[in-house]
């Protein structure tokens with residue numbers, strides 16, 4: 001159900017922001033905030049480009065008082081429709097809250113604003129020998145706030161966990177416009193409700209995250225990739241079970257099914273026959289890497305293994321566009337829904 005804000009409410013909301021360029025109401029400006037990767041579309045009546053927690057608080061208090069629907073937004077890359085303002089109202093965009101406030105390698109945490117891109121954080125951490133484990137394929141252009149709200153993970157989740165496992169503390173603003181903090185800088189916290197884990201993955205429905213303290217992990221010294229092609233999906237599944245039942249946990253484990261392999265082959269990339277591909281990465285100290293790869297390969301061998309490509313050093317991530325072009329052909333068309 002759409003909700004039309006009165007001129008008076010719009011004026012009150014606009015007045016919460018420091019600069020006029022943080023407030024968008026023109027239809028063509030709002031259009032850019034009306035979709036994500038889900039193919040759903042619905043235009044908000046206004047967009048606030050917040051730069052401080054105080055602005056978020058002031059906006060939410062007014063929206064609460066007047067029953068205005070609110071949708072939080074990072075970079076709009078999620079694939080579920082979670083950042084599409086289906087009820088209209090106000091979009092609160094965190095894209096301008098882009099500061100990395102602190103990196104503390106001694107205590108292994110970083111404090112960031114929600115609009116920092118995952119890729120920018122990784123780039124800042126790399127020279128210090130650390131990384132933040134969540135690695136959605138959208139890392140280069142998705143925000144930490146969006147990653148947290150979606151509990152984003154990626155191939156590395158098999159060893160390092162997803163966003164929920166790598167968040168120490170949060171600052172957020174609730175639906176009444178009140179700011180609250182949860183979590184702590186330490187791995188062991190006192191007893192009590194774990195609001196941090198509750199907020200992560202809640203898709204902006206419990207509050208708007210305005211600051212996050214993230215757990216840092218030392219970068220692995222060495223890494224190798226294996227591509228394992230199996231005759232059938234069942235053979236690949238059995239291999240995953242064997243790999244996970246031995247002590248060396250791969251640092252990435254991705255599965256590609258027959259339909260996706262057919263699309264890859266259609267694009268002219270040569271692959272031997274086989275209906276299921278496992279992409280496996282192993283990380284370790286340089287001196288331990290050979291043995292770790294050997295152990296994973298030994299577990300991978302078995303019924304249906306038709307080809308082993310590698311071990312190689314992991315390829316650099318390819319531009320998303322090429323793969324995306326292949327897979328978006330399977331997606332339904334975009335539709336506009338202004339209610």
Ligand SMILES: Cc1cc2nc3c(=O)[nH]c(=O)nc-3n(C[C@H](O)[C@H](O)[C@H](O)COP(=O)(O)OP(=O)(O)OC[C@H]3O[C@@H](n4cnc5c(N)ncnc54)[C@H](O)[C@@H]3O)c2cc1C
Nearest residue numbers: 074075076077078082137143145146147149152153204209
């Ligand atoms: C090509 C591609 C590959 C992907 N690969 C993976 C993958 O491998 N693994 C995986 O887990 N995901 C993957 N994703 C999805 C990924 O989780 C999202 O891209 C990303 O987390 C969304 O970040 P965003 O900044 O774009 O947030 P948005 O899309 O803008 O928002 C996502 C959700 O977060 C909420 N939100 C945003 N900011 C805040 C905030 N500050 N406080 C509260 N709520 C907020 C929004 O309301 C919405 O519910 C992929 C997406 C794409 C397009």
